[in-house]
Amino acid sequence: MAVPESPDPVASATSPDTARPAALARWLWFVAWLIVAIVVVGGITRLTESGLSITEWKPVTGAISPLNEAQWQAEFEAYQQIGEYRHITGPAGMTLADYKFIYFWEWAHRLIGRIIGLAFALPLAWFWIRGAIPSGYKPRLVALLALGGLQGAFGWFMVRSGLSEEVTDVSHFWLSIHLLTALLTLGAVVWTALDFGRLARIPDARAPRFGRLAWLVGSIVFVQLLLGAWVAGLDAGHASDTWPLMQGRLVPEFDMSRGFWWALTHDPFLIHFLHRWWAWVAVAALIVLARKVRPFERRASVAIHAAFGTQIVLGIATVWTGVSLWVATAHQFVGALLVVATAWGLHIVGRRR
Structure with missing residues (x-):
């Protein structure tokens, strides 16, 4: 959880009329609880062996789950090509209904990730345009946004590590990178929310x-x-x-x-x-x-x-x-x-x- 150099206490806010540290703190606490939610759903995804159920990464169109039986069958057939199905779930007799269950958890996990991205990027742009971000914190907020994007990429690398016919699970190294990046982001968001909460009470507070x-x-x-x-x-x-x-x-x-x-x-x-x-x-x-x-x-x-x-x-x-x-x-x-x-x-x- 790296923090910026302590800003000049006189320049802690861009302007007494525009800086909104209290609003920024509330926004970041909301994002933090969304991250907690995605960590929980990610845990369920892992525990139910759902992580390999979606074999493609579609950042935009993937937000919509299959809408008819033909689309469901196409997704199921793609899943049937990987080692997890060939060696574990297929021999165990997985049905389309079983597949829909594991698909739901992976889809929900990815959907919450998209929601977090929007919940961070859109308010950040609004606060930036309004001049509401105290001096010295813009680089950190941009870094947090980039860290969130990196988290999504790590998630896909994790899934991709388990998609071949020879393996039956994702790499535990990629899983640890994916989870620890989420928890690092959570800690950094909480730290920054606390910074803003303190600035709301003490305008000249140092970081x-x-x-x-x-x-x-x-x-x-x-x-x-x-x-x-x-x-x-x-x-x-x-x-x-x-x-x-x-x-x-x-x-x-x-x-x-x-x-x-x-x-x-x-x-x-x-x-x-x-x-x-x-x-x-x-x-x-x-x-x-x-x-x-x-x-x-x-x-x-x-x-x-x-x-x-x-x-x-x-x-x-x-x-x-x-x-x-x-x-x-x-x-x-x-x-x-x-x-x-x-x-x-x-x-x-x-x-x-």
């Missing part, structure tokens, strides 16, 4: 710093999110349905035959193990952050504690339920809320510095 504590906490949480994305991409949640032990032992057996680095990035048992125990490193870092924040904003401290506490409980429940769809979806939802709470806490620490 908070992203200091050493922010880098430390951010890096630890990033690793946990990365491991979680790899768990999702490799279906590693199914590596164990027990907690705290895996395979009846604390450290499970994993494949080292191709070297440690391959195991670290590909073995589902090792990645699942690391994700469940690195979580406690993240908890420790977030407790430190919450304690730093508490004297200045108790609500943010409570939000951080509530987010990571709920996330831990949902993570264990996901394991115990054998990756139940709605428990795992709730786990991803609270993960997005944890990013929001962390950005809030780091923003407060950055102000106080």
Whole structure:
């Protein structure tokens, strides 16, 4: 979540009559909750194996789903050419009705992405024309727009990685890039919304710093999110349905035959193990952050504690339920809320510095 150099406090707004930081803050909070929504729907898409159901990227015309049986059949036939159908869903007896179910989730995921693009680009243009953007923030808002576009491109690269006849799933590397870009965008949007909210209250406020504590906490949480994305991409949640032990032992057996680095990035048992125990490193870092924040904003401290506490409980429940769809979806939802709470806490620490 890079932030611009602290603007001159005298030049924090383009004009007292035109700058609208409060309106900008409300707009960005709306966009942030849309991003949370797309992360949740993306999780459902992954958990229902729906991500490869649409085999083409049509940024405009793809917003309309098939309207008649002939169009549905054409989409289904395109899906039947890929490895997922040939080796998994086809032999399992997938029908057109089954296909329509997975198509819906991928289509909904892409539709929300289009809505987010419009919800960001159109108000940005309006605020820009009206001169409502405080000095120093235009480059950041343009960067956020570009990051959103990049997110869409990463999503397509992820889908494309699973469309050949030889593979049956998307690359977990592309899945992690796609998800982490969404969460990075979420954190950056929240940080900027908080900037504008503060400018609305304190017109000469300087931008908070992203200091050493922010880098430390951010890096630890990033690793946990990365491991979680790899768990999702490799279906590693199914590596164990027990907690705290895996395979009846604390450290499970994993494949080292191709070297440690391959195991670290590909073995589902090792990645699942690391994700469940690195979580406690993240908890420790977030407790430190919450304690730093508490004297200045108790609500943010409570939000951080509530987010990571709920996330831990949902993570264990996901394991115990054998990756139940709605428990795992709730786990991803609270993960997005944890990013929001962390950005809030780091923003407060950055102000106080």
